[in-house]
Amino acid sequence: MLEFQNEPQPIRLDLSPEQMLKVIFEYTAKIANEKKLDAVLILMANMGREMVVADRCTVWLIDAARNELFTAVAHGACEIRIPYGSGLVGSAISTGQSIFIDDAYEDPRHNPDNDLKTGYRTKSIMTIPFHNNQGEVIGAYQAINKLTEKQIFSVKDMEYLSLAASYSGKSLESIMLYEEIIETQKEIILAMGKIGEGRSQETGNHVKRVAQYSYVLAKGLGMNDSEADMLRSASPMHDIGKVAIPDAVLKKPGKLTAEEYEQIKEHAIIGYRLLHNSKRPLLQAAAIVAWQHHEKWDGTGYPQGLKGEAIHIYGRITALADVFDALSSARMYKEAWGMDRILGLIKEERGRHFDPQVVDAFFEQLPLLLEIRDCDADWLEKE
Structure with a gap:
């Protein structure tokens, strides 16, 4: 006592x-x-x-x-x-x-x-x-x-x-x-994020997991609690631009044509345009995430072809969180990858797709990331 x-x-x-x-x-x-x-x-x-x-x-x-x-x-x-x-x-x-x-x-x-x-x-x-x-x-x-x-x-x-x-x-x-307003913003962002993912046959738990992964990676990189929480709250909006992509393209079961793929890529710009005029810091952060989470460390990503640290750290973190969850989750159109295969790809893409420091933080925090994945597994939504 x-x-x-x-x-x-x-x-x-x-x-x-x-x-x-x-x-x-x-x-x-x-x-x-x-x-x-x-x-x-x-x-x-x-x-x-x-x-x-x-x-x-x-x-x-x-x-x-x-x-x-x-x-x-x-x-x-x-x-x-x-x-x-x-x-x-x-x-x-x-x-x-x-x-x-x-x-x-x-x-x-x-x-x-x-x-x-x-x-x-x-x-x-x-x-x-x-x-x-x-x-x-x-x-x-x-x-x-x-x-x-x-x-x-x-x-x-x-x-x-x-x-x-x-x-x-x-x-x-x-x-x-003020705190009630911030919490309301977070709830709206999470709900809108689920809508965006739902249109592309993702699940609400996808955006929750990406948010949690992003927070863990941010803390692993030394971000303070406030900034890491900002990213966690903003990251569910990473694919909000998908609301404007036609179903025929977004939900096409087969391989996309080059023209269709260009349409899909537009969601990053659309998401940014939806959010960037807000003066709220949380929505400004969400705009950055929506715009830059498909950029790649080596400059081969989209929509701007940014390279290295020209990509905002929010975008670099969400990029890895999003890919990790997409590969480790089963969908109607694909099976989940095995963990060895996922980890192998992430190692290969260190310095190409992903920021090397973010990859290093990923492997340091892997036990916690796997715990989050198991706690928010998609089967919970299907009961």
Whole structure:
């Protein structure tokens, strides 16, 4: 069991007005420039802790689907979940009223279970609900254990934390809305990607696997989480341009004529044209993937005949992810290749079709790629 015993803390003084302004300006600027929910919540907790000179500050949010409250950020502790309405924080959120008490163990609403688990002694507590722009309570600050000589929170502390809560609640709503927009974009991209693949008799799991393969390869090449996730979210649109290719060509069972093959190749340009005018970074990334995933390292690909690093890294990664999945998956018109044959081809195409560094990352990450392939096998869609 992890223990978070109270560590002796030096007696501190409340912030001077100048120090308070410095903390407020520093954190509000950081929060305004942050787009990730987890990072904003950490900044909120840190700001609250510094403003009221507390040992810890917890940010609670409402999980309406589970009818629970949970700590998105809790200094010194992992996530905690409690039933909605329970405990001091539940009371504050359900009533919309702030609470501060000098000794938690003298208040029957305090639940000591987490103290018993961690060895931490909660004493003074201040809980401030925060609201969205419509005035609805969406969570609460909870400051624990004042570090000044008196060790209790004051009315002035409540005013300060209420100020932080007022700003943070509205900022938090904006971030949550931004993340909801991004998630909606991802869902739309995945759905559209499935439509594009469906027209060419591929399966929805093809685009899911290519997305996961692309993410793993990106991480293997040293991309940060944000950029790798961007590629994973964009790659399902790699063949979206197929929606404009005639069925007679796209679904032809036999060998294509030279003219028909040129029509098929148009899907890369069509996909790019569908997406590139968007100002959304995610759709811009999808446009690059659609345009360049058939380019080849040696310059013999299409539609532009780009060579080497002139091909965007998103295109180079998706090219290998797409080919690997196409070869290892059975379709109505072909059998899946054996793994030895696939790996042999990829080795042969290192420096020709594929970026050598991407190929090297592929073989380094092969166990994980095979795990993804097995987890998202096409037979799951046929049940």
